[in-house]
Amino acid sequence: MFDDLIREEDVAWAAALMGLGPDGFAPVGDDVSRLQAMLRLDTVDFEACPGSGKTTLLVAKLAVLAMRWPHRQQGICVLSHTNAARNEISAKLSHSAAGIVLTRYPHFVGTIHAFVNEYLALPWLRSKGTEVRCVDTQIALAKRWSLLPQNRRWALRQANLSETCLIYENIDYGGGQTGNFGPHTPTYRAIVEARRTSSEQGYFCFDEMFLWANELLDRHPETVSTLRWRFPLVFVDEAQDNSEAQSALLHRLFCHGDAPSRRQRFGDSNQAIYGSPSQRGATSDLFPGAVIHPMPRSYRFGQDLADHVKGLGVTPQALLGAGPPDLLGVDPKAPAIFLFDDGSVQGVLARYGQHLLESFDAAALEKGVFTAVAGVHELGKDDRIPRALGHYAPSYDPVCARRESAPSSFVQYLARARFETAGSGNTDRLVNATAAALLAASELAGGTHGYGSRKSPHRRVAYMLGDSDARADYLALQEIVLTHQGNLSPVIWMAALAHVEGVVRHLSGAAALGGDVITFLAPPQPEALAEGGLANGARSDNLFVYPPDAPQLRIRLGSIHSVKGETHTATLVLDSFYHNHHLSELKPWLLGAKSGGFSTNRRGRQVSEGARMHGRLKLHYVAMTRPTHLLCLAMRKDAFVEDELNTLTNRGWTIIDCTIA
Structure with a gap:
């Protein structure tokens, strides 16, 4: 049914379509992993290292399949873990006419949650007489x-x-x-x-919908065979991040028992990180499973950076550096460690900015993506410096950088959109963030509009407003947001508020807006000044500009979770605290004394480093494999003795002391 749908002559076409050139999936010496990955259509798990181009590979396969797909009522199901991954897949599919076909019936491209809602939970709840107003x-x-x-x-x-x-x-x-x-x-x-x-x-x-989906399958087990007939071929991206509820349900739907669908999963077990220490991954249908296709070649960074970071992988894997891509016209830089103490912690970002100016020319600074991330980004207690990102940048807003949780105010929707579009000039996210904030406010006001549309927030709002008087308010509001690029001062916000309230009242049907809505629509706070009345470069949209008086670059601040899957020109990984300082605990790995998630005890037996250390390793493996050209760490100076600093220097690290003015 599938074995002849991707042929060797299709591979060069797909590689060129993805912008890789006709040899993009060709063998490299004895390494045929990418070519074979393109051709395989059996049930298999692709264990793909950071920067191996797994999403590009997935989209290339989908483009070929869309071109050759022979069925009109059966489709391909493509499931992603996050909306960001779904958007990336959809955007890349839009590069070809064949790819666009996959976004329509009978195919499905979306998140696991969206699939479960659309095909299982929502129909079941409605059949029981429940009008689903909101899944949030x-x-x-x-x-x-x-x-x-x-x-x-x-x-x-x-x-x-x-x-x-x-x-x-x-x-x-x-x-x-x-x-x-x-x-x-x-x-x-x-x-x-x-x-x-x-x-x-x-x-x-969100996760309650899996309960109702499973109830449907319990009551109507024939649903499984129906969905397997509809989707005989299933792809799952970022499979290492799936929860037990997600993995168990997908296995039940597509794999367990007779006549399973063919399923291919893409991921990296060393990058399995979760939003909080209480969250856990799959336990019953583990990734990777029994049939594994390794993809060890990274096109993101070179071998030098690969050698510095591969020891942090809990499961030892080959990591072959075949990058970075020649987009900036500059060579990779030596990794650096910034040392600080309590008094200099707020100077780390400025020293990082200065180091970037010294390391890259003006063209690279203009084109590049520069970030600073921490494992813990919500400050909580103001002790154990540095506990979180807020110790480095006091104005940092953790909600702005949290991808999957909903912002708690209208201005946070706009701040997140500014953060996500930094330097791109793309207005789409601002438009949709404005619409999404209006929908959230209308829900708080008691709105009863149905849930489940695949339309973008902007299209949903425009459709719901129709030709009403509130449509003029909506258009005026969007004009204000775009004119000011989402950065509304308190004065501008007050001018926009009448338009906001007009739209929210129309969407919700509320004559007056209650306390929860008023809180949600609170005006933005004026930017705080650092000690002495001088701006420290950090802003409420989590962009650190440097130099603050005449900016030459912008550094995005965020959690490690918020940048997962991204590629940066340079990444600064900031130490933070959970039961201990993360990077200080990883010092044996940085010094080369340890590698992987297991060690040998005195009796010669392999013992695990423990769940907490495994989580710490995976979290910082994700962070340290983001950059193409420059990896930086920020650690307390008192974490090291002189001999350890000498060892780091001998291993290729540049040491920058922020405690020295």
């Missing part, structure tokens, strides 16, 4: 919290439980993280009632 964890939890009696909210706060205790794990609305409140307590019963009421009103958290 933040909005659903706000609804549930408001449904709790005041004394129960007080009891939960006293027990240090947040709104997340209102997420349920069973279809009877039970389970979840409720602390010491068991089923016999009035508080637990109030929690369950709030969960039930909000769900019956149509408000759900």
